[in-house]
Structures are given as structure tokens and as C-alpha cells.
Amino acid sequence: MNLTMIPFGHKGFRFEPGQFGWLTVDRSPFSVTSHPFSFSSSAENGTAVSMTIKALGDFTSTVGMIAPGTRAYIDGPHGVFTPDRNEGPGFVLIAGGVGITPMISILRTMADRSDKRPYLLYYASRSLDDVTFDEELESLKSRLNLTIVNILTMPPVEWNGEHGYLDRDMIVRHLPDRYQRLQYFTCGPGPMLNAVEDSLTKLGVPAQNLHTERFVFV
Secondary structure (H helix, E strand, C coil): CEEEECCCCCCCCCCCCCEEEEEEEECCCCCCCCCEECCCCCCCCCCCCECCCCCCCHHHHHHHHHCCCEEEEEEECCCCCCCHCCCCCEEEEEEEEHHHHHHHHHHHHHHHHHCCCCEEEEEEEECHHCCCCCCHHHHCCCCCCEEEEEEEECCCCCCCCCCCCHHHHHHHHHHCCCCHCCEEEEEEEEHHHHHHHHHHHHCCCCCCHHEECCCCCC
């Protein structure tokens, strides 16, 4: 579910790609009932802010019922999970499931900036039906130096791509030369993140080049 919000009473809302905000819907901005979500829209468009939310918990299951015009409050932006604070000659984005949300914000932003650096996206999903932004990701290849590696744990019979769980061998198969100089951003389920961090560390990627965002589903 894509939730798009338009700033009211001020010119715009600024954030860095990969950051998140605490969302409160139809309550006081001082309410204790708020939920953290990554921004999925381009950081270059401050006139509207989007969060892409999958139904995984009590609050997220009700997002589809929010009526247009409902007042929402965002506390943020928060976080340092962003290329804007971790410059490098190129970027490797590793997403599992809804971990694609901050990654699409990063890619949309960099496309809007006409960034020429290389981007490599590993995107792990359960099945083809669980892949989000698939058409847009393909179209972003025409605006970015972008390589996409889709991984399915439950692929269809005709699937010719990577399958199973993302592991060290799978990562190595697609890494470019001089990969240790790149910046790595990983977001997804805890077990996947632990495995990816361990694999990248053993491959010699410096700790300062590893950036992880762990979601808490609510």
C-alpha cells in the first residue's frame, strides 16, 4: 500500500534517501501511538512524501482503509541509512521483502539527480507475487547505471534467475571488480541481515562501508 502525504501549512518536507519517519494518523502530533516507516518517494520531491507499507501487523493492516484527506503527522526525518552521508564510487543495495522500501527511495532520488555512479541491487523475495516495484525498477535502468539481481525462495518452474536464500556465493557471483571500495546498504529480515553482514565481512568489505537498517513490524 502506497501512502502519499502532502505537506499542509508549509512549503515542503525534506529528507535524505533511505531515511525514515514516525507516522501518526488522525491523532495529535504528540500521540504516543506512532509507527516508523521508511520514505519510499524521491527526496528531490518535497511537495509530496510517500511511504510504502505492507500489511504485516495491527496498524499496517489498516493502512488501506485510510480515507483521502485524513490528517497525518510525520516526526522526522531520522536515520543515517543514506548514501548522502556515506559517499562512495558506487553502491550495493541488498533488500529482503519490504526492505526494498528505502532502496526504492534511494534509486528514485539518484535517478532524479542524474547520478552516474553504478548501483547494484540484490532483491530477495519469497515469490514473484511478492516482488514490489518490479516494473519501475526495470524502467530505472534507463535512468541509472543499475544492475538488478532478483532472488526468489519459491520460484516458478520457468524461473532462470537466482533462487534460494541469499548467501556468500550468490553475492560473489555478481560483485564487480574492486567491490571493497563500494558502499553497502542492507535492509530486511534479521536472519538475512546477519548472514549478509557475515558474508561481506569475510569478503573483506570494511566495516565503515556496511550500513544496516533493521525493521520492526507494527
